[in-house]
Amino acid sequence: MKKQFTVLAALALIVVMLVPNFATAQDLSGELEIFSVVGR
Amino acid sequence: MTKVPRWNALIELYNEQYPGVEVINATVTGGSGVNARAVLKTRMLGGEPPATFQVHAGEELTGTWVVADRMEDLTFLFEEQGWFDVFPSQLIDQITYEGGIYSVPVNIHRSNVMWYVPANLEQWGVEVPTSMDEFFAACETLQGQGIVPLSLGEAWTQNHLWESVALAVLGPDAWNGIWSGETDPAGAEMVEVWDTFGRVLDCTNLAEDAAGLSWQQATDMVMNGEAAFNIMGDWAAGYMTTTLGLTPGEGYGYAAFPGTDGIFMWLSDSFGLPVGSPNRDATIAWLTLLGSVEGQNAFNPLKGSIPARVDAVDAAPDAYNAYLQDTAAAWADNTLVGSLVHGTAANERFMGDFNQVMEIYQASRSAVAAANAMAAVCIQSGACGGGM
Numbered sequence: 358m359k360k361q362f363t364v365l366a367a368l369a370l371i372v373v374m375l376v377p378n379f380a381t382a383q384d385l386s387g388e389l390e391i392f393s394v395v396g397r
Numbered sequence: 398m399t400k401v402p403r404w405n406a407l408i409e410l411y412n413e414q415y416p417g418v419e420v421i422n423a424t425v426t427g428g429s430g431v432n433a434r435a436v437l438k439t440r441m442l443g444g445e446p447p448a449t450f451q452v453h454a455g456e457e458l459t460g461t462w463v464v465a466d467r468m469e470d471l472t473f474l475f476e477e478q479g480w481f482d483v484f485p486s487q488l489i490d491q492i493t494y495e496g497g498i499y500s501v502p503v504n505i506h507r508s509n510v511m512w513y514v515p516a517n518l519e520q521w522g523v524e525v526p527t528s529m530d531e532f533f534a535a536c537e538t539l540q541g542q543g544i545v546p547l548s549l550g551e552a553w554t555q556n557h558l559w560e561s562v563a564l565a566v567l568g569p570d571a572w573n574g575i576w577s578g579e580t581d582p583a584g585a586e587m588v589e590v591w592d593t594f595g596r597v598l599d600c601t602n603l604a605e606d607a608a609g610l611s612w613q614q615a616t617d618m619v620m621n622g623e624a625a626f627n628i629m630g631d632w633a634a635g636y637m638t639t640t641l642g643l644t645p646g647e648g649y650g651y652a653a654f655p656g657t658d659g660i661f662m663w664l665s666d667s668f669g670l671p672v673g674s675p676n677r678d679a680t681i682a683w684l685t686l687l688g689s690v691e692g693q694n695a696f697n698p699l700k701g702s703i704p705a706r707v708d709a710v711d712a713a714p715d716a717y718n719a720y721l722q723d724t725a726a727a728w729a730d731n732t733l734v735g736s737l738v739h740g741t742a743a744n745e746r747f748m749g750d751f752n753q754v755m756e757i758y759q760a761s762r763s764a765v766a767a768a769n770a771m772a773a774v775c776i777q778s779g780a781c782g783g784g785m
Contacts, residue, residue: 386417389679391668392437392450393404393424 406695411686418679423447431553434745441467446671448680454502454665456780457740457748459494462669469670470497474681480688483706487733488665491741500667501688502705504697505728508662508736509561509654512619512627512637515647523625525652529565529593532655536600539625546600548624549607550615555598556738556755558628562597563590565656569732575775576735576742578782583772591764598759613640620649628654630664630739634720635701645720661731664739665705697721703728747780 408420425433437450441462452458462468475481475498481489484502492500513525521542526532536546549555564572566589567580574580581587601607602624607615616633618624620641627633634651637643645651653660668687674680686692690712693704698716703725710717710725717725735741738748754774758767775781 384417385415385679385682387676387679388419388421388448389411389676389683390421390423390447390449391404391408391683392433392447393422 404696406699407686407692410692410695411683414686415679415682418676418682441671444673446673446675448674448676449668449670449683451666451668452500453740454488454500454667455491455735455741456744458492458500458667458669460744460746460780462671463494463497463499467672468499469672469674470499471501471670471684472496472498474501474684474688478685478688480706483708485705485707488705491665491735492667500669501684502665502667503687503693504666504700504702504705505724506630506632506664506666506702506739507724507727508557508630508664508739509564509657509660510629510631510633511652511654512616512629512633513625513650513652514619514622515650517619517622518625518650521625525650526655527652527658529656533596533600535625540600544622545602545618545624546626547597548610548615548618548627549598549601549603550610550612551608552752552755553738554612554615554629555603555607555759556751557630558597558601559590559594559755560662560737561628561654561657562594563587564660564662564734565654566590566593569660569734572734575781581772582775582781583768587768587771588764591758591767594758595762595764603759630736631720631724632701635699638701638718638720639699645718651720651723659731660734661727662734662736663728664736664741666702667705743780744778747774747778750774750778 404422408422411420412418425436440446446467452462488502489498492498492502518525521539521544523535523538524531526535539546549558567586571580571586575582602618612629612633613636616627616629616636619627620637634645637649638645641648643649668684670677670680670684688706690706690709693706693709694713694716697704698718698721701721703717703721704710737743737751740748751771751774754767754770757770
């Protein structure tokens with residue numbers, strides 16, 4: 358029981374660590390206008 | 398708006414990471430950025446900045462938009478990403494103003510490069526000149542065979558040629574002295590620069606068709622065997638390698654401008670975060686990608702430039718051709734000086750007015766008049782040691 362709890366806790370920790378990064382990437386939306394000087 | 402291949406690799410990488418963001422590549426081509434800067438100025442002053450914009454690291458950025466409080470300080474991003482350890486300190490100095498850092502450098506270009514076709518030089522019996530005297534000797538030999546010694550294009554490429562000539566005549570200390578106030582822009586050394594420049598112009602196609610040629614067309618003159626040499630920044634290597642499919646060292650050769658071996662006149666493309674940038678989070682994500690090893694290695698091999706990060710080439714050495722490997726080595730050992738024409742050494746006001754100095758010289762061919770005009774521009778712009 359204790360071992361299962363440890364495994365679950367580790368999994369939960371991994372999820373907690375990954376979610377913010379995942380959410381950051383997914384949350385970005387809208388337009389990004391990149392103004393470039395090209396062709397010299 | 399135009400899609401440009403060399404940015405596409407970065408945009409595709411960004412879209413893989415952030416599929417919810419629609420990237421709009423708003424590009425204004427031509428004029429060495431003069432046209433783009435005019436549009437940018439209208440938008441910045443009108444309170445409608447783009448999310449981010451490309452700007453040369455150095456005075457073009459700090460002397461224009463940073464002093465006007467139009468850019469956000471990016472020191473937090475440099476700290477977060479550990480970029481203080483991977484960008485050269487001289488480069489960071491150029492994007493720093495009053496303790497803040499204001500853009501993310503993507504690459505390093507070299508301005509003082511001479512391009513040629515090795516097989517053509519052999520056919521014409523000309524060696525690659527390493528000094529101005531050797532250049533003028535080669536000029537005479539080539540003109541005797543009806544070959545244009547040095548191809549030239551539209552007005553800004555003439556300014557570009559001028560900065561290499563000035564570096565050859567002055568050397569690195571006196572060149573830097575123009576911008577620190579230690580070299581008199583109207584002094585004898587500068588008169589010699591203009592005199593030498595005039596002799597170089599006599600070796601070009603200026604009197605024929607230069608004004609109507611893009612830099613690529615001037616490069617093509619060398620590739621087609623109409624001209625022996627061309628002076629251009631090493632985006633020309635990107636053009637010859639990526640667009641024309643030539644191999645560096647075989648299809649085209651390269652050397653420092655005569656008299657500037659061991660000196661690297663540099664410029665850097667960078668991106669900043671304007672105050673009031675729409676979609677700030679997406680912009681910071683873009684800047685983060687630009688500063689990463691992955692981002693720099695996606696962009697630079699196609700552009701014909703070396704990464705601004707010192708650790709990027711080692712992460713993907715096979716991506717960089719012989720020219721870029723040589724340039725990375727030169728960046729590490731050469732004496733470094735900033736480019737005038739490409740925004741490192743002087744502010745935008747100086748560069749705008751310098752065009753008039755060039756016009757005065759070409760109309761009068763008076764080295765003294767040009768040197769005096771340049772001294773006046775120094776005073777007006779405050780670019781030469783704070784208003785000498």
